Amino acid sequence: MSLRPTVDFLLYDWLGVQTLGERARFADHSRETFDAVLDTCERIAREKYAPFNRLVDTQEPHFDGERVILPQATKDAWDAYAASGMLSAAQDADIGGMQLPYTVEAAGNAFFAMASVSIGAGMLTVGNANLLMAHGTPLQREVFALNEFAGRFSGTMCLSEPQAGSSLSDVATRAVPDGEGAEADPLGPRYRLRGNKMWISAGEHELTENIIHLVLAKIPGPDGKLPPGVKGISLFIVPKKLVDTQGQLTGVRNDVALAGLNHKCGWRGTTNTLLNFGEGRFPVQGPGVGAGLDGQGAGAIGYLVGEAGQGLRYMFHMMNEARIGVGMAATMLGMAGYHASLDYARNRPQGRPLGAGGKDPIQPQVRIIEHADVKRMLLAQKAYCEGALAMELYCARLVDEQHTAEPLAADEARLLLEVLT
Structure with a gap:
């Protein structure tokens, strides 16, 4: 089928x-x-x-x-x-x-x-690149986003932390300016990040030349303390491998280290990681960067996206389409199950049809799809899966309305999309 x-x-x-x-x-x-x-x-x-x-x-x-x-x-x-x-x-x-x-x-x-x-x-790569196209500088778009769209680089979104889970107000990853000249880096204001991020899908692999992490972190105030709540969260581009302004690898590994792989019940073929940023395992030293958090190159190099303190707002640019994507994945996993069930029911013989006198043992067995209750279960699967697919595609259609319809219709689509996602 x-x-x-x-x-x-x-x-x-x-x-x-x-x-x-x-x-x-x-x-x-x-x-x-x-x-x-x-x-x-x-x-x-x-x-x-x-x-x-x-x-x-x-x-x-x-x-x-x-x-x-x-x-x-x-x-x-x-x-x-x-x-x-x-x-x-x-x-x-x-x-x-x-x-x-x-x-x-x-x-x-x-x-x-x-x-x-x-x-x-x-x-995640598409969502990452879309965010940079919306909020990054022209050079950030050219160096990072366009290479993600081309498949040279892949992307992640790094929000959750081991001690905070999904409570983003408790994010403890910190970012400090990377020494003299950091503000004028052509790839964006340059910072050193230190912290841990958990449940990062596709956070480490060799599928692409580079992995571009979008990392939520907080910039300490003058007193050295992190700002409370979500308003102090900023967003940073943290590449696994450093690049130049042409998007070419410099040969320098950024201070981002794999701390462990998470093993999940599903999606087992996708890497899901705990990443340590700035622990000093891969110190970054030399021309064009500061001395690092310890004076010896510790700290992951990250480039600020947009304005400081606006990171969560930028990250939510990814959310609607990311939610549609995750929902689509779940829907199609269910659809695959339905198709497998349907194929099995069409080929598995068991039981005999009911006649006026009940079951006739002389009659050959029938395929289980001919039993009324099996039909009911298959139709329930079909309804759930096709209904969910319809909802996902309807939400995607609202995205197109939001971006290309007349202003009033576009705003109505935006509001409805916020409710549905």
Whole structure:
């Protein structure tokens, strides 16, 4: 059974996504181009994701003391996804994007999530880059965001801490200016960070040349104390490996160290990490940086995004689409379960049909899908999964409305999206 008819019905017959081609931003698109994107996503998911779904669950990421080891299939899947252009699907054409509606991007990603949610795709990388496109400087966009869209770099979001969990007002990671000239660094005001971040998905791997961490931290006041609450939180770009203003690796490793891998019940093929920032394991010294927190290079180099104290507001730029992405992953995991159940029910013989005199033992066994209660359970699965997919795509359509509709309709879409996500 194919997912495609359901996706086509929701996109075209219900959401009318083809009408978005009438708007200036999507004028180069039509149902034909949308179908071509969905065809590509469906093919890559079928060839590079689905065959390795069990493999990546049974061969979890592990650390050999120097690097995190993942199955080759994960690398192949990432490369195929990046080559498809889906990382920059919704971005402007003049920076290499396809300028697709987010609704179509979300629908395309549904195929990958159903094929193997554990391999994952580029949700955090895209969200990271989108945030920098909205709030970063022109050079931050060019050096970090564009390389993420191209698949050279990947991205994370680093919020939670071991002692704070999701209570962001208790964030204890601190950032201090990195010596003389730090304010004038072309990549942004340069700071040294020290702290720990927990539950960081894709926080360490070798899939890309570099990993760009977006880290929430607090800048101490004149008394050396961290500001209380969430208003003192700032946002920093902390690359795993330092880069120059052309986006090329300098050969210097930043002071970001893997402290451990978290093992989860699901999504077992994705690295989930505890990261230590600024513990001095990888001291950063030399031209262009300060002496470090200990005078010997300790402290992770981070570049301030936007204004100090506005980090949480910037980070929430990622949240709506990140929530849609996480919801889509959960939905498609359920959809994969439904399709597996349906296939099993169609092929498993057990029991005999009821007639006027009850069951006739002479009759051959029937497939369990012919039993009324099995039909009921399958229809319940179908309703939950297809209903959830409809909700996810509806939210994605609201994102497109927010960005491209007339002002009143755009604001209404924004408000409804806040309620739904």
